Amino acid sequence: MKRSLVPSVVIDPVRESLISSSGALLLRETIRTCGLDRRLAEALSPWRPPRARHDPSKVVLDIATALALGGDCLSDIAAIRSQPTLFGPVASDPTVSRLLTKLAGDVDDVVTAIRDVRAMSRSRVWARKRPLAGTAGTRHGGQVIVDIDATLVTAHSDKERAEPTFKRGFGFAPMCAFVDHGEHGTGETLAIDLRPGKASPWNSADHLSILDAALAQLPEDERAQVLVRADTGACSKAFMHRITDLGLEYSIGFQAQDTVKAAIEVIPEQAWKAALDGDGQPREGAQVAELTAWMPAPVTQKRASRPGPINWPEGMRVIARRERPHPGAQLRLTDHNGWRITCFATNTRGPGWRLPTLEVRHRQRARCEDRIRCLKDTGLANLPLYGFGQNRIWVEIVALAGDLLAWMQTLAFDDSAPARRWEPKRLRFRLLAVAGRIIRTGRRRLLRLPRSWPWDWLIETGWTTLRTV
Structure with a gap:
């Protein structure tokens, strides 16, 4: 019979004065x-x-x-x-x-007090050691990227304002904002707005509120060069006008509506450029193109039930990405000739911001999902x-x-x-x-x-x- 290489251990009822953390x-x-x-x-x-x-x-x-x-x-x-x-x-x-x-x-007063303290402490931390690469106020490494996204928190018992969610669950739908530290770091939580379960991920008023709370958390000298990044839930004229009026930049998912489909039909093939992966190398089977010049003017009709801006903000660009769906994927109505089409809107211009670079920057919004997952591992999974x-x-x-x-x-x-x-x-x-x-x-x-x-x-x-x- 072979002896075990691991010696047996028996629990001793005597206790030691130890620190477990x-x-x-x-x-x-x-x-x-x-x-x-x-x-x-x-x-x-x-x-x-x-x-x-x-x-x-x-x-x-x-x-x-x-x-x-x-x-x-x-x-x-x-x-x-x-x-x-x-x-x-x-x-x-x-x-x-x-x-x-x-x-x-x-x-309300307590939340304001805690957020004010967090903002002051954040300013002190950033003054001692800025968590972002590059120089503050510059685009190349110094730009502050604020990611906004909503998530769902399941309630396993009856709680006040816990309601059915749009994904047929039951619980709450908090809206979150983070600042991305980039590839060499993690990220910080700027704000979490707790909302009832039936709250819509497309509610522009909630996006405006979380944006104000997020900007208030940043040091004052860091607020001039901010990029707001979000998915299609934030693609509203009111929200994008607010970002533009503040002099900030945005990179927000854009729904593939009729105007996008019309532009895809007429855009010349040579307008498509090779997309890049996260390492800056060409991504096989993926291409990007700007649709702005080929999009027809949308019909705008002011309705009393939907107050706010009628037109999209000036300087908005719509950029599309097409990629062959993976084997077995079901095609969607917005797919064109077997290509999976996704779009985003941005107002970023200037030298160095080529279409593939802008598209990679927008796809890095997936880090926001990592931040939400980490928060749910730090108490957000259970209210x-x-x-x-x-x-x-x-x-x-x-x-x-x-x-x-x-x-x-x-x-x-x-x-x-x-x-x-x-x-x-x-x-x-x-x-x-x-x-x-x-x-x-x-x-x-x-x-x-x-x-x-x-x-x-x-x-x-x-x-x-x-x-x-």
């Missing part, structure tokens, strides 16, 4: 570095009872930390409470629940409370947790470091959820990490960098 020290140091704790305490001071033991700002930051570590409900704050040597005193579950109920009573106002507070804490992770990566690691691009799941497995031991010596407390943990050096490097930025 040693890497979370990077999150706590990020909070201190960007001044989030002090600013949030000032902003939430109106909701602090006179004899309260736990400051509302500390409770909110503890919940955000628990979500950043992988929690998805209020009771998961117990993981933070069980490590007082690292996180300090943590409120009990009833205290946390009562606080959120109280904050939900003034939900645990019944009241709509309470869940609005919850999604603001989710956005705060996402910011903590992104700011930690930005401040702690170089742009070339692989950890700068890690998603939350990998960050937790390799850095945040590593066990350690706190010892006291020479009137100091030292955190000792495992001797053979492969990513110890990243924690040490990140800690040293955060202490010096």
Whole structure:
């Protein structure tokens, strides 16, 4: 009989004084570095009872930390409470629940206060280390790309304003806005607007609201050179006029309507140019062309039921991409001669912006889907409370947790470091959820990490960098 190469292990009932989330020290140091704790305490001071033991700002930051570590409900704050040597005193579950109920009573003011604090902290982080490549205010690497998209959050029980969704589910339909860090980073959550389940992904008023909230989150000196990127749900005249009036650029999916089909029929074959892939190489079987000059003038009729601009904004360009569908794909009515046709509208012009380059930039909007997936892995997949106002507070804490992770990566690691691009799941497995031991010596407390943990050096490097930025 062969012996097992792995020795057997038996659980010992004796307990050790260990820290199970040693890497979370990077999150706590990020909070201190960007001044989030002090600013949030000032902003939430109106909701602090006179004899309260736990400051509302500390409770909110503890919940955000628990979500950043992988929690998805209020009771998961117990993981933070069980490590007082690292996180300090943590409120009990009833205290946390009562606080959120109280904050939900003034939900609009509380949401405004939290967003103001996040905006100020973001400005401080960007002033210390700008997360985008290039020089601020320039197109080549310095352009701030804001991605807007709606998503669905399923409700598994009856909650206030949880309704059937347009995809025949049941829950909520929040609208999200992110800033894309580019290929060398992740991204930051600018705003999340919680909406009832029946909210339409094509609602222009919701797009206007999330755009204002997103721009308010950016540092003031970064707002002049912004590209707004979205799918066809944002393709409304009111929304695109608003972007144009602000002097910004856009790259928004354009529906293949009658005017597009008419242009596809008459556009000369030589107008199609080879498309590029994400590495800048020609993409086989894909081509792009500008349809603006061949699109017929649409018939515009003002209707009282649809207020707003009648015409599309000046300077709008419509660019089409055609590609052979993959084997077995079902053709659509908008396909032409076996080609799958997709379009987007943009107002970007100038040297260096060739059609293939613009099309690649628009397709990189898929990173927004990654940001939404990461948020759902950081508390957005489950809205645990019944009241709509309470869940609005919850999604603001989710956005705060996402910011903590992104700011930690930005401040702690170089742009070339692989950890700068890690998603939350990998960050937790390799850095945040590593066990350690706190010892006291020479009137100091030292955190000792495992001797053979492969990513110890990243924690040490990140800690040293955060202490010096």
